[in-house]
Amino acid sequence: MLVSLKWLKDYVNLQELPAQELAEKITRSGIEVDAVIDRSFGMTNVVVGYVEACEKHPEADKLSICQVNVGEETTQIICGAPNIAAGQKVIVARPGAKLPGGIKIKKAKLRGQESNGMICSLQELGIEGKLVPKAYAEGIYVLPEEAEIGTDVVTNFDLDDTVLELGLTPNRADAMSMLGVAYEVGAILDEEVLLPEITYSEAAEKADSLLTVRVDDPEVNPLYVAKVVRNIKVQESPMWLQQRLMAAGVRPHNNVVDVTNYILMEYGQPLHAFDYDLLGTGNITVRHAKEGEKITTLDDAERTLSAHNLVITNGEKPVALAGVMGGANSEVSGSTTTVVIESAYFDSGSIRQTSKDHGLRSDASSRYEKGVDPNRVIPAAERAAALLAELADGEVLAGSVVFDALDRAEKVVSVSPDFINQRLGMKIRFEDMLDILNRLKFKTEAANGQLVISVPTRRQDIQIEEDVVEEIARLYGYDEIPATLPEMETKPGGLTPYQEKRRVVRSLLEGAGLLQATTYSLTSEKSAQQFALTETETTKLLMPMSEERSTLRQSLLPHLLESVSYNTARRSDSVALYETGSVFLKTEDELLNEEEHLAIAMTGLWLDNSWQGERKEADFFVLKGIVESLSEKLGVELAFERGQMDGLHPGRTAFIMNDGKRIGILGQLHPTEQKVRDLKTTIVMELNLAELLHKNSEPLVYTPVPRYPSISRDIALVLSKIVEAGTVVNVIRNAGGKLLKDVRVFDLYEGDKMEAGKKSVAFSLTYFDPEKTLTDEEVTAVHEKVLRALMEVGAELRS
Amino acid sequence: MEEQLQGLKTEALEKIASAANVKELNDVRVAYLGKKGPITDLLKGMGKLPAEERPKMGALVNVVREDVTASLEERMVILEEAAINEKLQSETIDITLPGRPVKTGNPHPLTRVVEEIEDLFISMGYEIAEGPEVEKDYYNFEALNLPKGHPARDMQDSFYITEDILLRTHTSPVQARTMEAKGGEPIKIICPGKVYRRDNDDATHSHQFTQIEGLVIGEDIRMSDLKGTLSVFAKKMFGEDREIRLRPSFFPFTEPSVEMDISCFKCGGTGCNVCKKTGWIEILGAGMVHPNVLEMAGYDSKRLTGFAFGMGPERIAMLKYGVEDIRHFYTNDVRFLSQFQRTEV
Structure with a gap:
């Protein structure tokens, strides 16, 4: 709503307040004034002129040479408007005039003809083109005949005005009119409102x-x-x-x-x-x-x-x-x-x-x-x-x-002063409340300690007691409200175990060197299902703004990979991002299954300490290590099974398993996918974080620090290339029994010293008995058993 | 023989003094005191002496041997120290070379802001409540006093999935759900989360953004409690000397409704480009929970009252860190993200 203060003065006394001050008062008491616009734009030296003569410029078709009476004199002005004609009263900017936009008018020569000023369109006076009457939209504005030659245009035609631009909230429909604004301003300034007089025969x-x-x-x-x-x-x-x-x-x-x-x-x-x-x-x-x-x-x-x-x-x-x-x-x-x-x-x-x-x-x-x-x-x-x-x-x-057939009765709202003060936490006097309601021109009676208010029909937003509380408070002034804190039973606040674990996950990942990313939930239909862990139908918006943001994501990875590509395209070659957020899966219910997932994507160098010659590319095992430390931190068992997924390298992909359930995927992007996304070797991981965080953690109980030494034995095995280390570890564990405390892979060799199709893997086995110091014979007995088990499955000891 | 002995001693002591390093000194030791050395030879030659001279000569040889040994050891200490010093000298490193980098990541700036707010309110006894991002029209609008056809629904053009299901336009449905679940009990919660509105993405608009809201319901909760709570929040988030002011506003779910400004943290209120010369910065919307909202969730609005407030972490992050374009939060440029590493405490 644009409010001309000159117009507003017809209905209410503005007490000669400067516009800025009035605007501030209006804003502080309820209606935000977004802008205070000076309609004159500081214009000077713009007067009414009379075109005494007008002829075509001999050297320019589109220009006219006008003799214009500007009061003090008749002077020549060149005009380019198509609608200029002799006999018109026009707006003339004299030499030295200032126009909106910082334009200054000077004497000039146009194609050899002197021009002492400018005949103006309304646009040149700062009025928006779409508001200019159609007849004058393409040319100069023609003033009515009664306009007095030589007089100031700004004051004569009400351009010496200020407009307040009100940002109205939907409840204040009453202020979508000059009269409504007059009532509001009347209440703020404690002034009466004059309604227009209506007389006609x-x-x-x-x-x-x-x-x-x-x-x-x-x-x-x-x-x-x-x-x-x-x-x-x-x-x-x-x-x-x-x-x-x-x-x-x-x-x-x-x-x-x-x-x-x-x-x-x-x-x-x-x-x-x-x-x-x-x-x-x-x-x-x-x-x-x-x-x-x-x-x-x-x-x-x-x-x-x-x-x-x-x-x-x-x-x-x-x-x-x-x-x-x-x-x-x-x-x-x-x-x-x-x-x-x-x-x-x-x-x-x-x-x-x-x-x-x-x-x-x-x-x-x-x-x-x-x-x-x-x-x-x-x-x-x-x-x-x-x-x-x-x-x-x-x-x-x-x-x-x-x-x-319209009911035009006023709504009656009764409210007690105590109620008002209790809601506000204040002690406003009864008389002050009455005064405010009178200023609002709300007819109010005091009956049995209640304020009985007839709300004028222009204020349809006032329906209940709380609405009256607001009216009183806003005109009394929110600055008067004291600052207190809620008085209620003190309970400890805090995070739920789920929320706390989410923070643990975040800090672990950040400690491991990953930056947290946030991407959009809405994606294109095409990429909504890519890398999804569960196959469900897509969920589309009824009226998307674009195909790119039309469908809810079922995996975090497509957008996370977009972020990686965004970075590598800008020469940040090494990127390691993680995101936690919901994916959206259709269910039988009305609402979707919103599953909180964790996704990680990394490319380029993971470690780079160049002057010491230490460099490590991000690879499958870097990311697997992070997932393993996550599993340890949360105390949940995660296993890895060889897997396949579209878009991932068929030989370098694993399903992440928990309790026999597939809860995630870890792998290297397929070369084709990498090419499409303009990426070098990129490793990704996504898992169902909610599944992990919902698990109850076991209480942490300490295991006694060993009192007896443990004994290590190393084994180097020659294995067929297709045999996985994990399988061998299982054989060792089974054979090692309870004295075998730990098995670690400490070397892998697949070089040309090996027979074709073979590899060498070395394991370090740790034996330990919490009850006593193991003797060499005892260890040898178990170790022999392990070796026999390995021979049985076809492993050979490397000589 | 005695002269011979003294000559040996003088010679040995000279060699000890001139030994330049441990090895040379050890050579001297072997040369003079070793089994094949001249002193041992002299002792061996004692048998040829008359018996009465033997004890005297024996004593003399021993004195010479002890003198030489003492001198050797003294010299050894000096040379060993010199050797260590020389080794240390050769081991000197360029301590200006960079250390081995510790790879660290950090939270997204929005997470940083949200967690800071969460932690502040947790310390005041609040819990964190979360809810679905795809919501029923009922919880997103109707339960919040925004019936179908309500003019205020225009304020937040929404992404609908069906006529009744939409992407939530604010985190307020979490409040409605919590109230319904608490069945009339007092509440003190903070609700952070992602929200969605039909806006074209540009420097100041994003179709997806985050919100964080608070809700307190109890007996006799007053507007002054809201003001006090917001004041604590403003001082903690933006500095101890921040002042707040409330301006009347409108939200369908609160009555009275206010917007809160804080005194500008950059200029302190004198006017600058951050506060657009006004001295005040708009931070959040708030109000007393509308009785219709309480009643719809099964609360007796005569007995229990409450306040609610809501703000945008993007806006707060933009103000706090001087970020000029909201899209930075969603493009995940590592040159942007990695700047939010350092603590501000």
Whole structure:
């Protein structure tokens, strides 16, 4: 909402406050002022001129040489506007003038001709092009004849004005009108509000002799008022009206349309003017549209209607989309002589729906949607009649044609002062509360210690006691509220075990050298299922903004890999990222199964200590090591099984298993996938973190520090290449029994000293008995058993 | 023979004095005191002496041997120390070369902000509540006093999946769910999480962002309690000398509703580019829980009241760290992420 302070002064005394100060007061008490706009933009030396003569420039087709009387003198100005003509009153920026945007006007020569100033368009005075009346949109603005030559344009045409741009919250529909803002400012400044005076003389003939009104559904249209104004002269509105509309962000058209818009801004009540003769019948019927019925609205769009759209008809065909936009078939034009002014109350839900159906929002619909003041419908119609009589020489027919089933009673809210103070934690005196309610012009009675408040219908946001609490508090001042802390039973706060473990996981991963990433949950349908651990259908948005963000992810990896590619494309060759976040899986239920996953992706160097010659590429085992330390930290057993997944290297992929259940995947990207993503060797991992974090941790009980020494024996085996170390470890463990405390792989050799198809793997075995020092014989006995078991499965000792 | 002995001694002592290192000194030891050395030879030659001279000569030889030995040992200490010093000298390293790097990662800046807020409220007795990101229209809107067709639904254009299911537009549904689950009991929670709105991504908008909200419900919870709580929060997050101010606002789920500004932490309130010359920075929205919200979750709004507040960690991180583009939080450029390593405590 744009509020011209010059206009606002018509209704409320602004106490000569500087605009910034007023804006601050309004902001602090409830409506945020987003901007304070000086309409003059510091303009100087811009005056009314009279074009005494105008001829074509001999050397430039598009330029005219004008002799302009600017009061003090008649001077030559070159003008490029197509609509310049002798006999016009125009806006002249004199040499030395300052215009918006820091433009300074100087004497100049244009194609050899002297030019002493500039004849201006409204755009050059800082008015937005879309607000300039169509007739002047492409050229200079022509002032009315009565404009006085040589006088200052800024002061004469109300450009010495300041506009407050209000950022309205949806509850403050009342402030979508000048009167509403006047009430708000009146309450803040403790000033009275002056309503517009409505006086006009009526013709003898009655409006209902020309017009009937029928409403089919009083539920959605409980009040319809029509006035008929005859013999009107459709013309340009006077300057003051045009300026006020432009200040409010509305483009002037002609006096009839401008009057309806002016009252929309003044009262917040949408009006519509029909050309009576184009209506064709003298009957207005408000009804639901027929399914498939069509109307062409004022914006020249043909719209196909459905039954829940409310239309105004002439008894036969629609002439307006009720509360949203008029129809082209009954539009007021230069040849209109009789108009019907409609002022109505429509149900907000119905208008919202229609506006949404047709993607059509207008100044009218945006007010109806939020609810207009039922007590302004009739005054607005009267005010329109008065202004049309004044500005269009119209003859107002007697009375109105009315359908009225609207309850206009004021809502009564009772609230006790104690309740107000208790909610606020304050001690506001009763008199101060009364004073605030009076300033708001809320009729208030004090009965049995209660405040009984009749809330004016313009404030439909005040419904319950708490709403009154807010009104009192905001005008009393939020700065007055003391700062206390809740008094309640003290309970320890904290994280749930799940949340605490999540933090443990994060700190472990960060300690291991990974950076935490965050990516989007929405992805393309194509990549939604890539790397998914569970196969389910995709979940798509009804109305995505783009295909790229249309579907919920089922794996974190596609976006995490995008982040890796983003980095390598920017020369960060070594990247190690992790992310925890939800993946979204369809279930039988309405809601999705949101599974918290952990994903890791790494590429490039894992370790780089160049001057000591230590370099380690990120590989499968680097990431496996991280997963293993995670398993130890959480105290959950994780096993690795050879696996396969699209997009991963078939020989370098493992499923991560827990309790026999597949809960994750670890592997190197398939070369093809790497190429598609423009990546070098990249290792990825994703697992179902929720599954791990939901497990109860075992209590930690200490194992006595060994009192007896342990004994190590190493074995180097020659194995077939296809035999996995894990298998061998299992054989050793089984044979070693309880004296075997640990088995570690400490060497792997696959070089050319080995027979083809063979490799050498060395294991270090640790024997230990918690009860005593093992003798050499005891160890040898078990060790021999281990060796025999290994021979049985085909392993050979390496000589 | 005595002269011979003295001559040997003088010669030995000279050689000891001139030995340049441990090895040379050891050679001297072997040369003079060894089994084949001249002193041993002299002792062997004692048998040729008359019996009465033997004890005298024996004593003399021993004295010479002891003198030579003492001198040797003394010299040995000096040479050994010199040898160590020489070794140390040769082992000197360039201590300006870089150390072996310890690879460390760090949390995402948003996690950093969220955890800081979580920990502050945990210390004041709050619990952390979480909920689904794909939500029922009921919890996201209706239970929060936003019935279908409510004008305020426009404030947050949403991503629907079906008519009734959508990506949550705020973390408030977690409050509604917690209230429903607590069945009328007092509540003190913080709800962090991801939320989604139909916005085109640009420097200040993101279709996905994070929110963190708080909810307190109990007997006699007053607006002053909200103000006090927010004041503690502002001082802890943005510095002890921060002031707060409340401005009236509107949220369907609270009444009265406010927005909280803090005095600018950069200029202290005198006006700068961070606070756009106003001295104040808008940080969060808050209010007293609307009675309809309480009643819908089964709370007696006459007996129990509450307050709620909500803020955007992106905004806080942008303000705190001077980040100018919200998209940095989601592109995961390591040159950005790795800057959030250092502690600020």
